[in-house]
Amino acid sequence: MSQPMYSVVVPNSPEVPGEGKPRRSVLCPDKLLENYPSIKPGTTVTTLYENFLEGVHRAAGGDFIGHRPVVNGAPQEYQWQTYNHVRDRVTHFGAGLSHIGLGPKGLFGVMALNRPEWTMSELAGYQYSYIGVALYDSLGVSAIEFIVNQTEMEVIIASADKALILLHMKSSLASLKTLIVMGDAEESLVNEGKELGVKVVTWTEVERLGRETPIEASHPTPEDIATICYTSGTTGTPKGAILTHKNFVATIASFQMLAKHGKFFIPTNADVHISYLPLAHVFERLCQSTMISGSARIGYYQGDTLKLLDDIAILKPTIFVSVPRLFNRIYDKVLAGVKAKGGIAAFLFNRAYAAKRSNLKKGSIEHPLWDKLVFGDIRARLGGRVKHIVSGSAPISPDVMDFLRICFSADVYEGYGQTEQAAGLSISYRGDLTPGQVGPPQLCTEVKLKDIPSMNYTSADKPFPRGEVMLRGNSVFTGYYKSPKQTEETLDAEGWSGTGDVGQWDAQGRLIIIDRVKNIFKLAQGEYIAPEKIEAVLAKHYLIAQVFVYGHSLQATLVGIVIPDAETLKVWSNENNLGDKTYEELCAHPQVKTTILKELATFGRESDLKGFEILKNIHVTSEQFSIENDLLTPTFKLKRHAAKDKYDAEIERMYKELE
Structure with missing residues (x-):
C-alpha cells in the first residue's frame, strides 16, 4: 500500500541552481489561501476585525472571555462575558481611544500579563484600524526603551504594576503621553503621572468615554498593519516584524480548510482554551484569533504559572x-x-x-x-476534558x-513557525502519528530548501533533500519596522523569507527541522540563544581561558565546556589549599568545577545575561581549543560542530546530571 503524500512540487516552478523546487500542501497545489468564507452566505473573512465578527455570529450569544477574580487573596470561580457584550465593550473602548487622540493607523502599546483587557484592547485596534505593539519586561528595560522610542509611542495600555515601571522609565520615554491602566489606578499613580507629564486614566474610563460619545470606526483592509511584533533576537536591539491582517487571516483560513478535510479542528462555543502563553508573542495571538474564528471560549490564568494547574482544574479546557x-x-x-x-x-x-x-x-x-x-x-x-493538544515554539x-x-x-x-510568518509555516495533521515531523506547509504558504554548502546540506542530498527553510506566501511579514537593512537580509526581491532553520523533506513531503543555519538555537521553552555572545561574556572572567556554550532545543538549560586560565587558577589554588596540584589535576578536581560554575553564574548575572543564558552545568578540561586539534579555524574561531562531536559524551553526562 502506497504512503500518502502531504505536499507536492509547485506546478511549473523553474529550476534554480542551489535550491530545491518549492512545495505546497497537497490540499492547495494551485493557489495559496488568503481568506476564508464566512458562515454568513456570500461574505468572506479578510481581516481580524471580520474574524471577530465571525466569532460573534457563530457564538449566537454564547460566552467568550472569562477570568478568576481574586478576593482577599483567594481566586474565585470563572466569571464570563459573552461575545455580544465584549463586542460592545470593544466598540466603546476603540471610540474612547479616538477621543484621547488616536486615529486610524495610530499606534498604541500594551504591557501586561494575559487578561481580558489585553484581548479587548487588541480587538479594538482591529476594529478601528489602530496598530497594537506588545511590550514585555522579560527583555529588559533597554528593549522597552528601544521599542517605545523607535515607534514614538504616545499611548500605552498597561496593568498597574507595569504602568509604575513605565513611569519610572519616563525620563527615557520622551514620546509617552498617556497611560491607560487596566483595573484600578491608585491616586499615587495618577499623581506621579501628573508630575512627569503623563496622563494616567483607567481602561474603564476610556471605555465610558467612547460609550457616551460614539464615533464611527474606520475598518481595516487586509493589507493594513494589524500589529508590530518585536522579537527578542539574539544580539543587538529587538526587531519589529510588521504583520498585516492578511498575514493572520491566511493562517486561520488554512486551519479552516484543514478542518474541512479532517486534518485539524475548528473549535465551537462548547470548546475552552486557557490563555497563559504570553500575548506579547505572536503564537498566543494566533491561537486566540483561531479560537475566536470558531467562537470558542477563552479563560485566562491568574497570572502565576505556579497556580496554572489550579486554574486548569477549574476551567477544564478542551x-x-x-x-x-x-x-x-x-x-x-x-x-x-x-x-x-x-x-x-x-x-x-x-x-x-x-x-x-x-x-x-x-x-x-x-x-x-x-x-x-x-x-x-x-x-x-x-x-x-482535553481533546486537542498543540505544541509550538520549539521542537518537542x-x-x-x-x-x-x-x-x-x-x-x-x-506546529512550526516564527514571528515573521505570524507563527504560520507548517503543522502536522490529525491522524498522522509519525513523530519528529512538523507536517507540510500551511495552505497559505509554499516552502523550498536552499543549499548551505558550508554545512554540507543541499537540496540534492539523498535520500532526502536538505537546506535552509525558505517560505513565501500570504502569512509572510512585510518587513521589519524602520529597518530596511535587516528586512533585506531576511526577505528577498521575490518575497522569499529565510528562517535560519535547516529542514529536510521526508519521503511523504513533510518537513523535519534538523539544525540551525547560524550558531543560534532555541531552548525547549522557546528562548533564542546566541552562544557566541555568552561565550564572549564568560571569557572575560579571570578564571576562564576558553569556553564552549552548548544547548539543545529539547533541553531547557545550557551547559558548557570550560578551559581555565592556568595562571589565575594557580593563584586561586594557592588561596584554597590546593597549591600542591598540577594544572591538569586542578581541572579534574570537583572543588574547581563547583567554584567555576558558581563564579560564572554570578558573573553572568552581573554582566546582564538573562536567566536562561546562565550555564547550569560544566565540564572542566585542561585541553585547549586549538587549530592543531581541529577545534579552531585558522582565524581562531571555534568550530562548533567539531566541538560538539568531541565533547558529545560529556554533554550527555552533564544533562543527565541535571535530571
Whole structure:
C-alpha cells in the first residue's frame, strides 16, 4: 500500500541552481489561501476585525472571555462575558481611544500579563484600524526603551504594576503621553503621572468615554498593519516584524480548510482554551484569533504559572496549547511518580502504556479499558476534558508526543513557525502519528530548501533533500519596522523569507527541522540563544581561558565546556589549599568545577545575561581549543560542530546530571 503524500512540487516552478523546487500542501497545489468564507452566505473573512465578527455570529450569544477574580487573596470561580457584550465593550473602548487622540493607523502599546483587557484592547485596534505593539519586561528595560522610542509611542495600555515601571522609565520615554491602566489606578499613580507629564486614566474610563460619545470606526483592509511584533533576537536591539491582517487571516483560513478535510479542528462555543502563553508573542495571538474564528471560549490564568494547574482544574479546557517545556515537565513528573509507586501500580501503568503505544502504530489513540483504569488520573491534571493538544515554539521530543497521545487520548499537533510568518509555516495533521515531523506547509504558504554548502546540506542530498527553510506566501511579514537593512537580509526581491532553520523533506513531503543555519538555537521553552555572545561574556572572567556554550532545543538549560586560565587558577589554588596540584589535576578536581560554575553564574548575572543564558552545568578540561586539534579555524574561531562531536559524551553526562 502506497504512503500518502502531504505536499507536492509547485506546478511549473523553474529550476534554480542551489535550491530545491518549492512545495505546497497537497490540499492547495494551485493557489495559496488568503481568506476564508464566512458562515454568513456570500461574505468572506479578510481581516481580524471580520474574524471577530465571525466569532460573534457563530457564538449566537454564547460566552467568550472569562477570568478568576481574586478576593482577599483567594481566586474565585470563572466569571464570563459573552461575545455580544465584549463586542460592545470593544466598540466603546476603540471610540474612547479616538477621543484621547488616536486615529486610524495610530499606534498604541500594551504591557501586561494575559487578561481580558489585553484581548479587548487588541480587538479594538482591529476594529478601528489602530496598530497594537506588545511590550514585555522579560527583555529588559533597554528593549522597552528601544521599542517605545523607535515607534514614538504616545499611548500605552498597561496593568498597574507595569504602568509604575513605565513611569519610572519616563525620563527615557520622551514620546509617552498617556497611560491607560487596566483595573484600578491608585491616586499615587495618577499623581506621579501628573508630575512627569503623563496622563494616567483607567481602561474603564476610556471605555465610558467612547460609550457616551460614539464615533464611527474606520475598518481595516487586509493589507493594513494589524500589529508590530518585536522579537527578542539574539544580539543587538529587538526587531519589529510588521504583520498585516492578511498575514493572520491566511493562517486561520488554512486551519479552516484543514478542518474541512479532517486534518485539524475548528473549535465551537462548547470548546475552552486557557490563555497563559504570553500575548506579547505572536503564537498566543494566533491561537486566540483561531479560537475566536470558531467562537470558542477563552479563560485566562491568574497570572502565576505556579497556580496554572489550579486554574486548569477549574476551567477544564478542551483545547490545550503549550510549549515543550511544560509538556516535558508533565512527562517527567508522571514517569517519576510511576517509578516511585512501584508494585502493581507501576505494572499496570507499564502494561497499559505498552498496549496503547502499540495501538498508535495502528492509528488509534483510545483504549476502552486502560483509558479509564490507568490514565484517568493523568488526564485530570489538564482538567479531564482535553481533546486537542498543540505544541509550538520549539521542537518537542517524539517520546513526549507519544506520551501525550497515550495518556490524554487527544489529537496532538506540532506546529512550526516564527514571528515573521505570524507563527504560520507548517503543522502536522490529525491522524498522522509519525513523530519528529512538523507536517507540510500551511495552505497559505509554499516552502523550498536552499543549499548551505558550508554545512554540507543541499537540496540534492539523498535520500532526502536538505537546506535552509525558505517560505513565501500570504502569512509572510512585510518587513521589519524602520529597518530596511535587516528586512533585506531576511526577505528577498521575490518575497522569499529565510528562517535560519535547516529542514529536510521526508519521503511523504513533510518537513523535519534538523539544525540551525547560524550558531543560534532555541531552548525547549522557546528562548533564542546566541552562544557566541555568552561565550564572549564568560571569557572575560579571570578564571576562564576558553569556553564552549552548548544547548539543545529539547533541553531547557545550557551547559558548557570550560578551559581555565592556568595562571589565575594557580593563584586561586594557592588561596584554597590546593597549591600542591598540577594544572591538569586542578581541572579534574570537583572543588574547581563547583567554584567555576558558581563564579560564572554570578558573573553572568552581573554582566546582564538573562536567566536562561546562565550555564547550569560544566565540564572542566585542561585541553585547549586549538587549530592543531581541529577545534579552531585558522582565524581562531571555534568550530562548533567539531566541538560538539568531541565533547558529545560529556554533554550527555552533564544533562543527565541535571535530571
